[in-house]
Amino acid sequence: MSQTEHDVIIIGGGHHGLTAAAYLARAGVDVCILEGRHEWGGALYTAEVTAPGFCHNIHANFMEFLHVMPFFQDFDLPSLGARTIYPEIQAGIAFKDGRPPVLIYRNDMIEETAKSFAVYSKHDAETWRDLKTKANQLELIVSAALYTPPLKWNQGETPPSPLLPAHNLFSLFGLDEEMAFKSVRDCIDECFESDEVRALLYRVAIEFAAPSLEWPGSGYFFLFACLVMPGCWRMMVGGTHRLNGAMVTACIKSGATMRESSRVRRILMEGGRAAGVELVDGKRLMARKAVVSAIGLKDTFLKLLGEEHLSPYARRRTKNFKDGPDQVLGSVAMALHEPPKYKSAKWDPGIDRAWYQVVGYDSAKDVLDYCRAGHCDRIPELPAAAVWINSLWDATQAPAGKHNLTGWYFFPRASALTEAEWEEVRETYNEKFLTLYGEFAPNMTRDNVIADYLHTPLDQHRGMRMREGDFGHGAMSLDQMMGLRPFAGASHYGTEVPGLYLAGSCTHPGGGVTAACGYNAVKVLCEDLGLPQSVWQNPARFY
Amino acid sequence: MGMLDQAFDAVIIGAGHNGMALGAYLAKSGWSVAILERRTEEGGGLCTEEVTEPNYLHNLHANYHSLFGICPVYDDLELLNNGVEYIHPAVQMGSIFADGSAMTIHTDMAKTAASFARFSQKDADTWMRLWDEVSGYLDLMVRTLMYAPPIALKDLTRALASWGVEDKSEFLTARLRSMSVVEFLDKHFENDRIKAMLAFHAAICGYQPHVRGLAVSYPVLLGKIANWHVCKGGSHRLAHALMRVVVKAGGRVFPQVPVTKIVVENGRAVGVMTPDGFVKANRLVASSVDVHQTFQTLLDQEVVPAQTLKDVAEVKYQEASLFNVHLAMNGLPRYKAAAFDPDIDRAWILNIGFERLADFEEEFSLVRAGKLPKVPRINAAVNSIYDPTDAPAGKATGLLRIFAPFALEDGGAEGWNKAARAYGQACVDRWLAEMVEEDQRQLVRRFATETPLEISQKIINYRFGDWMVGQIHPKNLLEQRPTKELAEYRTPIQGLYLCGASQHPHGYITFAPGYNALGIIAEDLGLDKWWEQV
Known part of the structure; x- marks a missing residue:
C-alpha cells in the first residue's frame, strides 16, 4: 500500500461504506475505503456453503429498496452487473394439513393477493386492498424519509420524537394515530381476522430485523414491514453478492482506493480531531478531512476510538445502545435435487412458486411462540423457518436442474448459548427442520438433500461483526429510530468528535439493504466539506 | 443500458x-x-473462503505464489499498488521424517545447505553448486521457457548443443529431456531424505517425479524453490x-x-x-x-x-488430483521434530510421509489404482505462521493435501462423498501425531474437506480435479x-x-x-x- 494519506478514510466495506465511497470519489475526493474481511459487501454475501455451484445468500436476500435507491440509479448499477428479478408471488405460507396457502403478490398485483386472502376472509382481502393501495401511494414519502438525514440535534434541546412521524404515517393510512403506541402483533390482529393471514404477517413482520412482535410502541413497524415492504422484494441475479460486485465496480470506476483484508485497530486522534486509522498490522493511514465509520456503533466508539475521547453523555448512550431484537437470524442452506412441493399446492399451486415460503407453522400462535422462545434465550422447539429457492427464477444459482434453498430461522441472541450449545444446534437443528418440513411438503426428505449448512447467530456475530447476531446493527425499536438512532447527539451522521462521522446501519434508517445510511452521510459530509449538493442531487428525485 | x-x-x-x-x-x-x-x-x-468457521480464511485452490518477482505481469499491471501484499516466508518448506528428524529449506540458501548437511555434507555441497549455477541464468530460462510462446524441445536442444554449453553446465545438458526428476536426483544426490524433499517440491508443483522427460523443467523448478510467497489475506x-x-x-x-x-x-x-x-x-x-x-x-x-x-x-488430464483438508486451529502447530530442528515450526509448507523416492512411486501407483494410502502422506501448509491475518487473533488456519485419484476404486468419483469425512479425519490424525503431546488433543477446532469431485464441480476447468488443466x-x-x-x-x-x-x-x-x-x-x-x- 503505497499511499498513506487520503482526504477521507472510510472504515467498513459493507454496502453503506461503498455508497459513501462511490459518491465522494466521484466528487473528486481522495477516498480510501478499508474492509476488514477478505471480501467486500458485508451482508451482501453469497457463498457456496453447501456444495459446489450452489449459491446461498447467507445474510441479505430481499432487496426492497432498489427501485428507490439513489446509489442504484445514480451509478447505473444494472449496467455494472446488478441485474434483478421481481418475482410475482412474493411470499406465501403453507400448512401442514394441506389447507389453502396464503400468498402475497407484487405491489402491482394487489387483486391477486386479495383473492388469496379472501379464501380465508373477505374482510382481510378488503383490508389488504385498501392498505396496500395506500402503501403504494406513500412510496415517495417513505423513500424521502429513508434518504434524508434526521434534523441535527443540539445538547439541551428536547430530544427528537420518532413518535410524531409514526402518528402521521398511521393517519396517512387512514388508521387511528394512537395505533403507533401499539405492538406489531396488536396492529396485525386489529386489521386482519384470519388466523392464516395473521400467521403469514407475523412471520413477515420479523424478517426485517423487527423489534419483538409484542413490544408496545412498535406499531410503525407494522406499516413498514407488513404493508410497505412485501410486494417490493427483488432478487439479485446470481445472488446478493452481485449487488456488491456492481457497487465495488462503481467505487473503482469513480477512483476510490479500496483495501480489503485491512482491519482497523484504532482511530487516531490528533489535536482533538479524528486524523486517521491504524490497521491491525500496525500500518497507519491518515485522513486530511474525515474518518467515516460504516461499522457498528460500539465497535466504532468503544473499540476503535476509545471511550476516553467521548463525553459522558455519548459514552452513556453508546454503552446503552441496544443490540438486537433478541430474536436473530440463523441461516439454513440446503442443496436440493428438487424444489419443495407443498401439500397446500393442491389448492393453489402458487405456493410452490412463492419466492419466500413460510413453512413449519400451522397457526398464528405457532409464530408467536417461536418468537417468544428467542426472547427467552431458548431455541424454538418448533423447528420452523421461512425459505426461498432462488434457483426457481435464476438458474445460475445452482447446478443444472438442481436447487438452492436458503432460509432463516429465528434464534436467541449469540450470547444466550455457549459455543458448545451452538455447535449442538448446528449439528441437529436442520435435521429437525427437515422432519417437520416433510409434513408440509412430502418430497422434502433426506434423500432430496445433497448437502446442508447452518449459520448460527454466533457465526454472524463473529463473521459479520453483527453484535449478538443482530442483523439490524442495533434494535430497530422506536426508541432507537430516526432522530434517536443511534442517539440524539449522533443521529446527524457527524459525531461530537471533530472529523469523525458515522455511516453504518447504527444510523437512520437502520439495518437492511437501503444504501441510505451511507447516502445520508454523504449529504452531511458534502455540507461539512464544502462540496456542492450536485454530488448527490438528481433532477429526477427530490431526496 | x-x-x-x-x-x-x-x-x-x-x-x-x-x-x-x-x-x-x-x-x-x-x-x-x-x-x-x-x-x-x-x-x-x-x-479464498471461510469453509470452516467465520474469519478463518482458506485458500481452496491456489495457495503458493512462486513467480512473484519473476513474472512481468506484477509490474506491468502495478498489482502491488492495487492492494496485493506478498509475504516471503523465511522457512519455505520442510520435511518431518519418521525418526523425528526434520529438514528445512530457507530463503537463506546457506541455512538450507546447513540443514541438508546434517543429512549429507556431499549433497549440501552439490545443492549449493546447482543452486549457484541455476541462479546465473534463471531469469533467462524463465523468460524463454515461460513468458514466451513455447519453443520446440528439439530446437532448444539443438540451440544448446550449438552453443556448446552441454559440458559446461549440469542443467543445460540435453540428456535432461529424457530423464525423470527421480533419475536426475539419483544422479546428483546420495541421501534418501534430501532426494525425497526435492522430489516433494517437484510433486507439489505438479511434476510427478517418475515421469520421463520432466527433468527438463527441473532447473526452472529448482530456481524457484525459495521464491514461494503467501498472498496476505488470502x-x-x-x-x-x-x-x-x-x-x-x-x-x-x-x-x-x-x-x-x-x-x-x-x-x-x-x-x-x-x-x-x-x-x-x-x-x-x-x-x-x-x-x-x-x-x-x-x-x-x-x-x-x-x-x-x-x-x-x-x-489428457493429471492422474493425481488433490484431497484437501482445511483446518481451523487454536494456535500454530508445534512439532515434536522441533527438538531436532527448531526451524521446522516456522516451515510454511511441510512434507509428512515421503521419506524416499520410492514413496512417490508407491503414492502415484495407488492414485492410478483409485486407492488411498492407509496412512496419508501429507503436504501441509500453515499460512498463519506468516500471515496472522488469515485467522482470528491467536488462532490459525492450515491446509492438508493428499495426492488423490479423481475416481476411487470404491464408488468412483461419487465414492468421495462417502469417503471424505473419514479420510479427512485420518489426515487430521496423521497431522496431529506430529505435534507435541499437549497440542494433540486441542489444536484442531474444526476441519472441512474438499474432494477431487468437489474441486471439479466448483471450478469446472479443473476437469477430473486437475488444477493444472x-x-x-x-x-x-x-x-x-x-x-x-x-x-x-x-x-x-x-x-x-x-x-x-x-x-x-x-x-x-x-x-x-x-x-x-x-x-x-x-x-x-x-x-x-x-x-x-x-
Missing part, C-alpha cells in the same frame, strides 16, 4: 488470473473489454487487485454470467451467447477455460475442423500443449484465442498463458505495446 447489450472489443471467457490479466492489458491498451465468469466470484483458482486478494486494474482501465468483470456458446460467423468468432443474450465481440474472443469446454461445449461442432476436434478429444507430461508440454495446432494460443477459428492454463506453460499462478496469448494477439492485431514484452 443493460450490462451486456453493447459490443466489446474483446470478450474474455473466464475471470481467472489469466483471463483477467489479458483483459487488463487490453483494457489498458484502450480496448473495451468484458470478462465473463460463470462462477459467483472472480479469480478462478484464486479462491489468494483471492490477487483477484481483487486484478479486478481493480481491469475496471480502472475501463474494462468490466461480470461474474455469474456463464457463456453458453461462442458464436462463429463465416469462420470468425463474433461474440458469445449468455443467459442474458448475445454479447458482441468486435475484435476477438479469448477463452481461458479448458479446451474441452472451448471446443466441445462452447463451439458448434460444424465450425471446428475434424482434426482439431480429434486432437482435443485426446488431451492438462497433464504435465512431455506429450502435453511446450509446443504440444494442449495440441500442436493450438499451442500458439491461436485456433482455427479466426478471432478466437486461447489464454488459459490449458496452454503453455500450464496451470498455477504464473500469468504466463494469458501473457503469452497477449503477445500473439498484439502481433496479430498490430497492437501498440505499452509494455515491454519479455
Whole structure:
C-alpha cells in the first residue's frame, strides 16, 4: 500500500461504506475505503456453503429498496452487473394439513393477493386492498424519509420524537394515530381476522430485523414491514453478492482506493480531531478531512476510538445502545435435487412458486411462540423457518436442474448459548427442520438433500461483526429510530468528535439493504466539506 | 443500458488470473473489454473462503505464489499498488521424517545447505553448486521457457548443443529431456531424505517425479524453490487487485454470467451467447477455460475442423488430483521434530510421509489404482505462521493435501462423498501425531474437506480435479500443449484465442498463458505495446 494519506478514510466495506465511497470519489475526493474481511459487501454475501455451484445468500436476500435507491440509479448499477428479478408471488405460507396457502403478490398485483386472502376472509382481502393501495401511494414519502438525514440535534434541546412521524404515517393510512403506541402483533390482529393471514404477517413482520412482535410502541413497524415492504422484494441475479460486485465496480470506476483484508485497530486522534486509522498490522493511514465509520456503533466508539475521547453523555448512550431484537437470524442452506412441493399446492399451486415460503407453522400462535422462545434465550422447539429457492427464477444459482434453498430461522441472541450449545444446534437443528418440513411438503426428505449448512447467530456475530447476531446493527425499536438512532447527539451522521462521522446501519434508517445510511452521510459530509449538493442531487428525485 | 447489450472489443471467457490479466492489458491498451465468469466470484483458482468457521480464511485452490518477482505481469499491471501484499516466508518448506528428524529449506540458501548437511555434507555441497549455477541464468530460462510462446524441445536442444554449453553446465545438458526428476536426483544426490524433499517440491508443483522427460523443467523448478510467497489475506486478494486494474482501465468483470456458446460467423468468432443474450465481440474472443469446454461445449461442432476436434478429444488430464483438508486451529502447530530442528515450526509448507523416492512411486501407483494410502502422506501448509491475518487473533488456519485419484476404486468419483469425512479425519490424525503431546488433543477446532469431485464441480476447468488443466507430461508440454495446432494460443477459428492454463506453460499462478496469448494477439492485431514484452 503505497499511499498513506487520503482526504477521507472510510472504515467498513459493507454496502453503506461503498455508497459513501462511490459518491465522494466521484466528487473528486481522495477516498480510501478499508474492509476488514477478505471480501467486500458485508451482508451482501453469497457463498457456496453447501456444495459446489450452489449459491446461498447467507445474510441479505430481499432487496426492497432498489427501485428507490439513489446509489442504484445514480451509478447505473444494472449496467455494472446488478441485474434483478421481481418475482410475482412474493411470499406465501403453507400448512401442514394441506389447507389453502396464503400468498402475497407484487405491489402491482394487489387483486391477486386479495383473492388469496379472501379464501380465508373477505374482510382481510378488503383490508389488504385498501392498505396496500395506500402503501403504494406513500412510496415517495417513505423513500424521502429513508434518504434524508434526521434534523441535527443540539445538547439541551428536547430530544427528537420518532413518535410524531409514526402518528402521521398511521393517519396517512387512514388508521387511528394512537395505533403507533401499539405492538406489531396488536396492529396485525386489529386489521386482519384470519388466523392464516395473521400467521403469514407475523412471520413477515420479523424478517426485517423487527423489534419483538409484542413490544408496545412498535406499531410503525407494522406499516413498514407488513404493508410497505412485501410486494417490493427483488432478487439479485446470481445472488446478493452481485449487488456488491456492481457497487465495488462503481467505487473503482469513480477512483476510490479500496483495501480489503485491512482491519482497523484504532482511530487516531490528533489535536482533538479524528486524523486517521491504524490497521491491525500496525500500518497507519491518515485522513486530511474525515474518518467515516460504516461499522457498528460500539465497535466504532468503544473499540476503535476509545471511550476516553467521548463525553459522558455519548459514552452513556453508546454503552446503552441496544443490540438486537433478541430474536436473530440463523441461516439454513440446503442443496436440493428438487424444489419443495407443498401439500397446500393442491389448492393453489402458487405456493410452490412463492419466492419466500413460510413453512413449519400451522397457526398464528405457532409464530408467536417461536418468537417468544428467542426472547427467552431458548431455541424454538418448533423447528420452523421461512425459505426461498432462488434457483426457481435464476438458474445460475445452482447446478443444472438442481436447487438452492436458503432460509432463516429465528434464534436467541449469540450470547444466550455457549459455543458448545451452538455447535449442538448446528449439528441437529436442520435435521429437525427437515422432519417437520416433510409434513408440509412430502418430497422434502433426506434423500432430496445433497448437502446442508447452518449459520448460527454466533457465526454472524463473529463473521459479520453483527453484535449478538443482530442483523439490524442495533434494535430497530422506536426508541432507537430516526432522530434517536443511534442517539440524539449522533443521529446527524457527524459525531461530537471533530472529523469523525458515522455511516453504518447504527444510523437512520437502520439495518437492511437501503444504501441510505451511507447516502445520508454523504449529504452531511458534502455540507461539512464544502462540496456542492450536485454530488448527490438528481433532477429526477427530490431526496 | 443493460450490462451486456453493447459490443466489446474483446470478450474474455473466464475471470481467472489469466483471463483477467489479458483483459487488463487490453483494457489498458484502450480496448473495451468484458470478462465473463460463470462462477459467483472472480479469480478462478484464486479462491479464498471461510469453509470452516467465520474469519478463518482458506485458500481452496491456489495457495503458493512462486513467480512473484519473476513474472512481468506484477509490474506491468502495478498489482502491488492495487492492494496485493506478498509475504516471503523465511522457512519455505520442510520435511518431518519418521525418526523425528526434520529438514528445512530457507530463503537463506546457506541455512538450507546447513540443514541438508546434517543429512549429507556431499549433497549440501552439490545443492549449493546447482543452486549457484541455476541462479546465473534463471531469469533467462524463465523468460524463454515461460513468458514466451513455447519453443520446440528439439530446437532448444539443438540451440544448446550449438552453443556448446552441454559440458559446461549440469542443467543445460540435453540428456535432461529424457530423464525423470527421480533419475536426475539419483544422479546428483546420495541421501534418501534430501532426494525425497526435492522430489516433494517437484510433486507439489505438479511434476510427478517418475515421469520421463520432466527433468527438463527441473532447473526452472529448482530456481524457484525459495521464491514461494503467501498472498496476505488470502489468494483471492490477487483477484481483487486484478479486478481493480481491469475496471480502472475501463474494462468490466461480470461474474455469474456463464457463456453458453461462442458464436462463429463465416469462420470468425463474433461474440458469445449468455443467459442474458448475445454479447458482441468486435475484435476477438479469448477463452481461458479448458479446451474441452472451448471446443466441445462452447463451439458448434460444424465450425471446428475434424482434426482439431480429434486432437482435443485426446488431451489428457493429471492422474493425481488433490484431497484437501482445511483446518481451523487454536494456535500454530508445534512439532515434536522441533527438538531436532527448531526451524521446522516456522516451515510454511511441510512434507509428512515421503521419506524416499520410492514413496512417490508407491503414492502415484495407488492414485492410478483409485486407492488411498492407509496412512496419508501429507503436504501441509500453515499460512498463519506468516500471515496472522488469515485467522482470528491467536488462532490459525492450515491446509492438508493428499495426492488423490479423481475416481476411487470404491464408488468412483461419487465414492468421495462417502469417503471424505473419514479420510479427512485420518489426515487430521496423521497431522496431529506430529505435534507435541499437549497440542494433540486441542489444536484442531474444526476441519472441512474438499474432494477431487468437489474441486471439479466448483471450478469446472479443473476437469477430473486437475488444477493444472492438462497433464504435465512431455506429450502435453511446450509446443504440444494442449495440441500442436493450438499451442500458439491461436485456433482455427479466426478471432478466437486461447489464454488459459490449458496452454503453455500450464496451470498455477504464473500469468504466463494469458501473457503469452497477449503477445500473439498484439502481433496479430498490430497492437501498440505499452509494455515491454519479455
